[in-house]
Amino acid sequence: MQIKYLKAFADNYIWLIIHQQQIIVVDPGESYNVLNYIIDNNLRLKAILLTHDHSDHVSGVEDILAHYQVPVYGNCNYATINIVENECIKLFDDIGIKVIITPGHTYNSVCYMIEHNEQKCLFCGDTLFASGCGRVFTNDYYAMYQSLLKIKSLDTKTLIYPAHEYTLKNIDFALHLMPSEQMLDEYYKQCKINYQLNHTTLPTTLVNELKFNPFLKLDDTRIISCMENVFNVSINSNYDCFKYLRMYKNNF
Numbered sequence: 001m002q003i004k005y006l007k008a009f010a011d012n013y014i015w016l017i018i019h020q021q022q023i024i025v026v027d028p029g030e031s032y033n034v035l036n037y038i039i040d041n042n043l044r045l046k047a048i049l050l051t052h053d054h055s056d057h058v059s060g061v062e063d064i065l066a067h068y069q070v071p072v073y074g075n076c077n078y079a080t081i082n083i084v085e086n087e088c089i090k091l092f093d094d095i096g097i098k099v100i101i102t103p104g105h106t107y108n109s110v111c112y113m114i115e116h117n118e119q120k121c122l123f124c125g126d127t128l129f130a131s132g133c134g135r136v137f138t139n140d141y142y143a144m145y146q147s148l149l150k151i152k153s154l155d156t157k158t159l160i161y162p163a164h165e166y167t168l169k170n171i172d173f174a175l176h177l178m179p180s181e182q183m184l185d186e187y188y189k190q191c192k193i194n195y196q197l198n199h200t201t202l203p204t205t206l207v208n209e210l211k212f213n214p215f216l217k218l219d220d221t222r223i224i225s226c227m228e229n230v231f232n233v234s235i236n237s238n239y240d241c242f243k244y245l246r247m248y249k250n251n252f
């Protein structure tokens, strides 16, 4: 199994899962580059997976379906096959695709955990980003917090494939919260080099996110006292910390 990507719009990733000359496309916000890729590489499209229904994730679906009649999995109106929590989608004999329902960014957000041999890959759309998380357009901060807890509980070796390249901006924010964190400074430099060399900072790993992502470090005293000072409140739970932190990031 190979994971490749196409870039779309300013900073979207369309992730491609390729196995035995077959391809699964995650969140095709555009179609022409996907269609060209399939033809140029002589692949057979097997399915489309959708993490949610924002236009930059689904705008290519209709045109792709005009060329290839394949199932579209998701929790939104663009899906032709609706999925439920913990469902295992069977597209290949030796690859498991597990559904993790993760509302918060939208009501219909989902993540897909793909397992092949020992490799675990999470396609998380706009729920988690490298060193950040998605905006809570539903205003249901508690649902988003619970969704991030689900991701946090996965195998720490999981490779994480978010749908946007926001890493450097997000590390800037993390450095603002944890200014004396030398590891974070080094991580920023490494990501910058990776971006220059490979045009991407992704995938990230859950190990990195547990170390560097403020939204998964809600009991870090530096983050808690920053939120208490900014909002003039007393933070009594990880959830409180998450809610204020996400609101703070909205205007950062």
Ligand SMILES: [Zn+2]
Pocket: 052, 054, 105, 126
């Ligand atoms: Zn979105």
